[in-house]
Amino acid sequence: MEPMSTCKLFGAIRAVIGIKNTIPVIHGPRGCAYHIRYLLSVRSGSRIRICSTELSQEDVVFGAEDKLRETIIAVDETYKPDLIPVLSSCSTSIIGEDIQKVARELKDDINAEIITISAGGFESDQSGGYEEVLQTLIEDITIPNHLIKEADKPSINLIGVFRGGPDLLELKKTLKRIGININCVLTSGSSLEDIKNIPTAHLNYSFCDVSGITPCKILENEFKIPFTYYPFPIGFSNSLNFFKTLIDYFGLDYPIQKEYDKLKPSIDYFREKLGDYKAAIIAGPTRAIALASFVRELGMTPALVSMDLIGEYTLKELQWALEGAKTRILIEPELGEIEKLIIEEQPHIILGGLGESYFSYNLKIPVLDIMHGRELTWGFQGALSISQKILNLIKRRFKA
Numbered sequence: 001m002e003p004m005s006t007c008k009l010f011g012a013i014r015a016v017i018g019i020k021n022t023i024p025v026i027h028g029p030r031g032c033a034y035h036i037r038y039l040l041s042v043r044s045g046s047r048i049r050i051c052s053t054e055l056s057q058e059d060v061v062f063g064a065e066d067k068l069r070e071t072i073i074a075v076d077e078t079y080k081p082d083l084i085p086v087l088s089s090c091s092t093s094i095i096g097e098d099i100q101k102v103a104r105e106l107k108d109d110i111n112a113e114i115i116t117i118s119a120g121g122f123e124s125d126q127s128g129g130y131e132e133v134l135q136t137l138i139e140d141i142t143i144p145n146h147l148i149k150e151a152d153k154p155s156i157n158l159i160g161v162f163r164g165g166p167d168l169l170e171l172k173k174t175l176k177r178i179g180i181n182i183n184c185v186l187t188s189g190s191s192l193e194d195i196k197n198i199p200t201a202h203l204n205y206s207f208c209d210v211s212g213i214t215p216c217k218i219l220e221n222e223f224k225i226p227f228t229y230y231p232f233p234i235g236f237s238n239s240l241n242f243f244k245t246l247i248d249y250f251g252l253d254y255p256i257q258k259e260y261d262k263l264k265p266s267i268d269y270f271r272e273k274l275g276d277y278k279a280a281i282i283a284g285p286t287r288a289i290a291l292a293s294f295v296r297e298l299g300m301t302p303a304l305v306s307m308d309l310i311g312e313y314t315l316k317e318l319q320w321a322l323e324g325a326k327t328r329i330l331i332e333p334e335l336g337e338i339e340k341l342i343i344e345e346q347p348h349i350i351l352g353g354l355g356e357s358y359f360s361y362n363l364k365i366p367v368l369d370i371m372h373g374r375e376l377t378w379g380f381q382g383a384l385s386i387s388q389k390i391l392n393l394i395k396r397r398f399k400a
Ligand code: SF4
Pocket: 007, 008, 009, 010, 028, 031, 032, 035, 089, 090, 091, 119, 120, 121, 122
């Protein structure tokens, strides 16, 4: 009754807007475009362009393929994008508008590349939208256009990354120092050329448990590129193990352990300050698992871990992260279930997103919004930043 996951269209839009110079067209009423743009703007702090055919009541009864045609042409002429993803919504999926036919007919008349995604909100949750976009990009852009060449230096693709900002910059910087190149980030910040060049890399790293694994498997079958998915670089140890996995895979000689060792006094300091506190984690599975092991590293108790969705390897990873901990776990919960456990567990801090901020007001539990795209959370610098913010919030609230 009070779902904590959203619709397929949201996932599809979130995945496509990461691609450089891309403007999606939603074939549907204006509300879908407005609400999704609003939410994504708040989460990312960025200007986001999403166009819509803005269907009327008459359009959703009798169909509006002409309107779709006109909108695609107008978007192509006005904004000159490299890629126009055309997405159906609930109403146009129900009446069976043939967005593929319209895209096929326009292919040679517009400058942009065009892909189509069936994205009726009821078709699945957001994970279905993420996954279908990644799959469509690989099948429609990578496979037909790729060049057969191999990178001359160690090179990886990150699969299932939908947020750029300081996190991606931090990771790129550290990997460059190590001697590893990020070839393509599917999708955040990549160009169409990067997507065509995906097979150049030596390894794929899935960054999303619910949408990254299937595309990695497709790339493994098609191009024989192996993949890995664990750990996710949030936290000191998780980041160390993430970098070690890559250093070992490529047989590089880089003193990452020394970089970690230099951080030990800081880790000890945070452990001493935070050891008596409990955290609740409300996030997607990949982040939630990494955060759970991170708060344990800080000496805190992960009292509650709530995940909106789970993927193929989530439960196995969760077992590794929470071994021996007394943590209450919610999988695909409703909002009321989260509220109930928050009240029962009374955590000292919630690691979540903007949606959890009302806990600050109502229950006086501080919330750290680690979902905001401008927040640094990855790598050693991300671990330092989150630790300090957790400590600041707890100090302010509990005078620690
Ligand atoms: S559930 Fe349907 S109507 Fe609502 S935003 Fe998603 S596609 Fe649009």
